[in-house]
Amino acid sequence: MPEPSFSLRTPEDDGIARKICDNCGFVAYENPKIVVGSVVRHEGRILLCRRAIEPRRGFWTIPAGYLELNETPEDGAKREAWEEAEADLHLECLLAVYSVPRISQVQLIYRARLQDPHFAPGPESLDVQLFDPAEIPFDELAFPSVHWALAHDASAEAGAPPLPFSNPPGEIGNRMPDGRPVAHGES
Amino acid sequence: MPEPSFSLRTPEDDGIARKICDNCGFVAYENPKIVVGSVVRHEGRILLCRRAIEPRRGFWTIPAGYLELNETPEDGAKREAWEEAEADLHLECLLAVYSVPRISQVQLIYRARLQDPHFAPGPESLDVQLFDPAEIPFDELAFPSVHWALAHDASAEAGAPPLPFSNPPGEIGNRMPDGRPVAHGES
Numbered sequence: 001m002p003e004p005s006f007s008l009r010t011p012e013d014d015g016i017a018r019k020i021c022d023n024c025g026f027v028a029y030e031n032p033k034i035v036v037g038s039v040v041r042h043e044g045r046i047l048l049c050r051r052a053i054e055p056r057r058g059f060w061t062i063p064a065g066y067l068e069l070n071e072t073p074e075d076g077a078k079r080e081a082w083e084e085a086e087a088d089l090h091l092e093c094l095l096a097v098y099s100v101p102r103i104s105q106v107q108l109i110y111r112a113r114l115q116d117p118h119f120a121p122g123p124e125s126l127d128v129q130l131f132d133p134a135e136i137p138f139d140e141l142a143f144p145s146v147h148w149a150l151a152h153d154a155s156a157e158a159g160a161p162p163l164p165f166s167n168p169p170g171e172i173g174n175r176m177p178d179g180r181p182v183a184h185g186e187s
Numbered sequence: 188m189p190e191p192s193f194s195l196r197t198p199e200d201d202g203i204a205r206k207i208c209d210n211c212g213f214v215a216y217e218n219p220k221i222v223v224g225s226v227v228r229h230e231g232r233i234l235l236c237r238r239a240i241e242p243r244r245g246f247w248t249i250p251a252g253y254l255e256l257n258e259t260p261e262d263g264a265k266r267e268a269w270e271e272a273e274a275d276l277h278l279e280c281l282l283a284v285y286s287v288p289r290i291s292q293v294q295l296i297y298r299a300r301l302q303d304p305h306f307a308p309g310p311e312s313l314d315v316q317l318f319d320p321a322e323i324p325f326d327e328l329a330f331p332s333v334h335w336a337l338a339h340d341a342s343a344e345a346g347a348p349p350l351p352f353s354n355p356p357g358e359i360g361n362r363m364p365d366g367r368p369v370a371h372g373e374s
Binding site for chain 2: 004005006021025026028030031066070073097102104108
């Protein structure tokens, strides 16, 4: 079996160069990735994870990671908190939408509470701790967006105005407003 | 050259089955896709495009499409409006975040105005028109999320509360709050 080998070429029906397999012509379309995460509060303190993996191993972050196929952002944020911190979250609302075009990321960050006080490091975390807001290790946070999210969460906690619209209650895009189902491929 | 051929198998360092090329072992990771779009107003009317492509050819939609690599959602929403309607937009704010897990989509929808009154059908549109809100062809809208976005835009126009936090002004995730650049791969 040959090794994977891709060249940058422009498909006939496209205006942008894509990675095309030299062996069989498969077009590897690349899309920006969606990161889902949460600022998690418990009794006035904030849950942070110390990263066990690169990039930024040893630095502190909020629980967050890549959304999987067929997952709602809310479910993904809860899954990541479980995987990284064994934390069972109640999500309150969408806190912020960030974009990091350099690495083709869009981040959806939620406000959350612990459903129960248990937490523990998952395989991608060296440590998990609750921090008093005044004791957050700001010099050891992993990413700019962790700073942003903690600042925005503090603003929201202090009474900043409400949050974005999202899907109507109970709707995940499977039916028209009159109840008719939509066909596969429609959004 | 063989045809592209993929089997669903679980890579060694992974817990989820991925599409792996039978010819060369390339792992085609699939991620949810980000759709960016806009509810566009001009002198009280709303810009809609009649789709020239499937799915839902012939139905009306707001200008929207897939975010490209290294593009901010705002730039993507403006690009899509240009491609589909030759419309030059001024984006006002993020209106809504929708998710459609069935087709692994997250949609970011903006409120926008026309920068100048020109518009015309692009290659993916049969027609582009401005509609008085009372004359929107609700029975001929392409997708549930077009209904949602038009309803949310009407709420916002009527004075509904403000919108989500987003990146701090001027920030695209390339530096820490103290100004230090972040290394490649960090977010």
